Amino acid sequence: xxxxxxxKYYLELELEDVLxxxxxxxxTAEVLxxxxxxxxxxxxxxxxxxELRSTEEADKEFYNRIRSLEKELVAENIPDSHxxxxxxxxxxxxxxxxxxxxxxxxxxxxxxxxHLAQVKHVKQVKRNDEDLQFxxxxxxxxxxxxxxxxxxxTLLWHPQRGARVPQS
Amino acid sequence: xxxxxILILSALxxxxxxxxxxxxxxxxxxxxxxxxxxxxxxxxxxLEHLELDFWIxxxxxxxxxxxxxxxxxxxxxxAFLESQGIEYSILIEDLQDxxxxxxQDMAESAQRQRSTGSFDFSAYHxxxxxxxxxxxxxxxxxxxxxxxxxxxxxxxxxYVLKFSTGGSNRPAIxxxxxxxxxxxxxxxxxxWIANKIASDYGTDESITSLLDKMDLFLLPVANPxxxxxxxxxxxxxxxxxxxxxxSICVGVDPNRNWDAGFGGPGASNRPCSDSYxxxxxxxxxxxxxxxxxxxxxxxxxxxxxxxxxxxxxMYPYGYKCTRPDDYAELESLGRAAANSIRSLYGTTFQxxxxxxxxxxxxGGSIDWSYDNGIKYSFAFELRDTxxxxxxxPANQIIPAAQETWLGLKKIxxxxxx
Numbered sequence: 001x002x003x004x005x006x007x008k009y010y011l012e013l014e015l016e017d018v019l020x021x022x023x024x025x026x027x028t029a030e031v032l033x034x035x036x037x038x039x040x041x042x043x044x045x046x047x048x049x050x051e052l053r054s055t056e057e058a059d060k061e062f063y064n065r066i067r068s069l070e071k072e073l074v075a076e077n078i079p080d081s082h083x084x085x086x087x088x089x090x091x092x093x094x095x096x097x098x099x100x101x102x103x104x105x106x107x108x109x110x111x112x113x114x115h116l117a118q119v120k121h122v123k124q125v126k127r128n129d130e131d132l133q134f135x136x137x138x139x140x141x142x143x144x145x146x147x148x149x150x151x152x153x154t155l156l157w158h159p160q161r162g163a164r165v166p167q168s
Numbered sequence: 169x170x171x172x173x174i175l176i177l178s179a180l181x182x183x184x185x186x187x188x189x190x191x192x193x194x195x196x197x198x199x200x201x202x203x204x205x206x207x208x209x210x211x212x213x214x215l216e217h218l219e220l221d222f223w224i225x226x227x228x229x230x231x232x233x234x235x236x237x238x239x240x241x242x243x244x245x246x247a248f249l250e251s252q253g254i255e256y257s258i259l260i261e262d263l264q265d266x267x268x269x270x271x272q273d274m275a276e277s278a279q280r281q282r283s284t285g286s287f288d289f290s291a292y293h294x295x296x297x298x299x300x301x302x303x304x305x306x307x308x309x310x311x312x313x314x315x316x317x318x319x320x321x322x323x324x325x326x327y328v329l330k331f332s333t334g335g336s337n338r339p340a341i342x343x344x345x346x347x348x349x350x351x352x353x354x355x356x357x358x359x360w361i362a363n364k365i366a367s368d369y370g371t372d373e374s375i376t377s378l379l380d381k382m383d384l385f386l387l388p389v390a391n392p393x394x395x396x397x398x399x400x401x402x403x404x405x406x407x408x409x410x411x412x413x414x415s416i417c418v419g420v421d422p423n424r425n426w427d428a429g430f431g432g433p434g435a436s437n438r439p440c441s442d443s444y445x446x447x448x449x450x451x452x453x454x455x456x457x458x459x460x461x462x463x464x465x466x467x468x469x470x471x472x473x474x475x476x477x478x479x480x481x482m483y484p485y486g487y488k489c490t491r492p493d494d495y496a497e498l499e500s501l502g503r504a505a506a507n508s509i510r511s512l513y514g515t516t517f518q519x520x521x522x523x524x525x526x527x528x529x530x531g532g533s534i535d536w537s538y539d540n541g542i543k544y545s546f547a548f549e550l551r552d553t554x555x556x557x558x559x560x561p562a563n564q565i566i567p568a569a570q571e572t573w574l575g576l577k578k579i580x581x582x583x584x585x
Binding site: 116144146148150 | 230526556
């Protein structure tokens with residue numbers, strides 16, 4: 001408890017790569033939830049100890065594939081009702097996770113627990129610069145209230161520059 | 169020749185069941201641009217004489233609104249949308265055509281399944297398929313009986329499988345699944361478990377000695393209206409489908425509706441909430457039917473219920489954050505069951521009271537059963553921990569069912585002894 005500021009949590013975490021189950025990486029984090037503030041996201045500081053797996057090849061291949069599409073990619077319901085994700089949409093699913101991370105961070109309090117329930121809709125938007133842009137409608141499941149609510153979020157991604165959510 | 173037979177058969181079945189016709193009905197997808205347009209659609213929704221059937225209700229501008237319009241109202245609805253500048257597209261030109269094709273497909277599939285003779289436990293099924301499998305189990309095993317304990321809000325039968333090798337009103341175990349309809353791995357697991365118990369009686373020592381002393385009652389689809397809705401309209405639907413007086417929202421959270429701390433913390437009094445407790449305890453017929461059945465039976469020793477997701481094994485209480493009197497025994501039995509679960513695929517379940525493990529939640533089923541003298545009351549939250557959540561891939565159904573069964577067995581063995 002930090003008087004007049006909020007609650008700070010010190011965390012030791014172990015990250016597991018879902019695509020490479022034997023690989024774990026340790027990290028530490030500090031999370032500060034601001035007092036009484038309903039509109040302010042928690043402050044997060046993260047340190048990763050160790051190295052994350054390189055995905056350069058797969059990133060480049062995905063990037064080139066999307067850039068060379070004639071029509072902008074559009075997809076719905078990832079996974080579908082039965083939990084299936086078509087292999088060519090798996091990278092989109094993973095980018096949706098990144099986007100959901102941003103939304104969850106922006107909307108979390110000490111009394112919420114969010115998970116990405118489903119990618120309801122995704123639309124690629126072609127850009128003049130080198131970034132890929134995906135406009136998502138994500139369904140987030142909040143554990144305490146049990147609500148499943150839609151969130152719109154745009155994600156930009158580039159193989160070297162990584163992912164970011166543009167501030168509109 | 170076979171094709172023609174199927175077509176004739178399905179037409180006859182359709183005619184004999186006096187199915188509603190959807191000739192000329194169109195399904196439109198409406199793309200709202202702002203809150204104002206959402207409100208316009210909600211206004212449209214309230215005009216009952218149009219008999220509109222919203223497959224996705226207007227709620228937020230970001231989500232499309234899908235609506236089925238009877239033939240007679242199609243022109244006037246389109247005129248209204250156009251006059252308001254609201255964008256729409258035609259999803260289905262003529263619903264009857266789609267339904268005819270679907271019926272044909274299903275008849276063909278049913279014929280295929282009948283010829284191979286087995287139910288695919290590693291796939292998700294419709295309510296009709298599940299009910300057919302319940303009939304199949306009851307007909308194949310003399311000690312398995314399908315009974316109806318009531319009807320849902322929309323008048324669907326609530327079917328329970330009774331496993332009994334004899335005696336009269338033996339001490340019994342209750343197991344239900346699917347009270348929250350979007351938790352599909354639970355109904356699917358319940359089917360696998362039913363088949364496992366039925367087929368292993370006589371050969372598996374544990375199941376045999378269990379059923380020789382006790383009866384088992386299994387309700388695989390505790391919320392059939394919600395379950396059908398997850399297939400036809402909204403995969404994420406949780407609640408019942410009861411109409412709530414004075415609200416445009418539908419449905420009550422059936423696991424906040426039991427008479428245990430009803431209306432207390434951890435349940436919402438807002439009808440549009442996914443954890444709405446309902447107007448009063450047992451207001452939901454799906455809940456009342458189970459309550460009445462268990463009370464009338466009078467000899468239940470265990471009450472077990474399946475949910476997903478999170479991988480948790482919990483015992484009372486949820487409505488209050490104090491320990492039950494039998495805390496020590498329930499905690500230890502819970503741990504033993506979780507160990508059994510982990511022994512198969514390494515899946516870890518956390519054990520504890522509902523309040524400590526997940527959140528404070530009033531009106532829950534195992535709190536009711538415990539406070540009504542059924543000591544061994546446990547709630548399971550099955551796979552996974554959030555990666556797929558409710559949309560657990562079908563290839564995980566059987567592993568989930570297998571490991572869950574080990575945990576249930578551990579508890580049942582303890583009850584038997």
